[in-house]
Amino acid sequence: xxxxxxxxxxxxxxxxxxxxxxxxxxxxxxxxxxxxxxxxxxxxxxxxxxxxxxxxxxxxxxxxxxxxxxxxxxxxxxxxxxxxxxxxxxxxxxxxxxxxxxxxxxxxxxxxxxxxxxxxxxxxxxxxxxxxxxxxxxxxxxxxxxxxxxxxxxxxxxxxxxxxxxxxxxxxxxxxxxxxxxxxxxxxxxxxxxxxxxxxxxxxxxxxxxxxxxxxxxxxxxxxxxxxxxxxxxxxxxx
Numbered sequence: 001x002x003x004x005x006x007x008x009x010x011x012x013x014x015x016x017x018x019x020x021x022x023x024x025x026x027x028x029x030x031x032x033x034x035x036x037x038x039x040x041x042x043x044x045x046x047x048x049x050x051x052x053x054x055x056x057x058x059x060x061x062x063x064x065x066x067x068x069x070x071x072x073x074x075x076x077x078x079x080x081x082x083x084x085x086x087x088x089x090x091x092x093x094x095x096x097x098x099x100x101x102x103x104x105x106x107x108x109x110x111x112x113x114x115x116x117x118x119x120x121x122x123x124x125x126x127x128x129x130x131x132x133x134x135x136x137x138x139x140x141x142x143x144x145x146x147x148x149x150x151x152x153x154x155x156x157x158x159x160x161x162x163x164x165x166x167x168x169x170x171x172x173x174x175x176x177x178x179x180x181x182x183x184x185x186x187x188x189x190x191x192x193x194x195x196x197x198x199x200x201x202x203x204x205x206x207x208x209x210x211x212x213x214x215x216x217x218x219x220x221x222x223x224x225x226x227x228x229x230x231x232x233x234x235x236x237x238x239x
Contacts, residue, residue, distance in 0.1 A: 001028045004136075006054050006116050011132050012053070015125040019046060019116040024056035030108040031140055035097060036147040036233070037090065039083065040137075042120060042156050043113040050116065060103075062104045071075060073108055078207060082125035085212030086150070087204075089221060093229035108144055112156045120153075130159070138163050148232035150196035150201045157202035161189065162199070169193045173231070177224040180217035181209050190231050 006025065012021050022044040024030070027110035042049075057063055064084060075084065087107070088100045097103040113133040117123040141149070141163055153158040165171070169191040177186040181204065188201045204211060212221055 020051040021114040022064045023114045024110040026109045027059045028056045035107045038108040038149045040112045042153045044116045080204035089225045110207040152205045179211045180220040
């Protein structure tokens with residue numbers, strides 16, 4: 001992890017970022033030993049008031065459970081709540097986990113681009129930052145031995161797919177899922193290499209679209225989670 005810290009810090013200074021950076025929203029061990037699930041969001045938000053450099057959470061913690069975002073109390077920010085709902089649904093289908101908190105703590109979660117900005121449009125050096133992110137995550141994703149990678153933006157979804165293609169994975173089935181938000185869809189693609197099967201998912205941005213826990217809309221998420229789980233979590237890795 002020391003090498004990762006130095007790598008991010010050097011690029012942060014080189015690209016003249018000003019608002020700090022954050023890498024993992026789980027603890028460092030999840031890069032090597034995890035539930036088989038990863039959640040990668042685009043980049044950390046915030047301004048001068050949030051300026052800090054954070055490599056990972058304390059051991060056995062998860063930012064979506066144990067942190068107070070925007071003064072709403074630990075785990076109560078709308079994005080945190082949506083991620084908790086997502087993992088609650090995944091827990092129903094994971095052969096090895098029965099408690100959602102434990103599944104979240106032992107899953108790999110982080111920011112694809114570690115550099116903070118108020119929003120993605122105001123990210124300094126966006127193309128160079130994205131290129132660095134692809135380089136940073138390339139070997140980490142492969143060695144993490146994942147079965148399911150979840151993204152909530154188009155760019156990270158495309159970059160994650162390209163990383164796995166670069167390591168010889170072949171894309172197979174592609175699925176599009178209704179979300180109950182009109183034309184807003186979710187999508188997934190299955191990829192494989194030798195005996196390893198991986199599902200890469202793109203959800204709508206969960207801070208803008210509340211797709212979990214909406215009364216009368218549960219059927220959309222149930223269909224999606226069942227489809228994802230049948231390919232990603234019901235594999236010989238877990239049974």
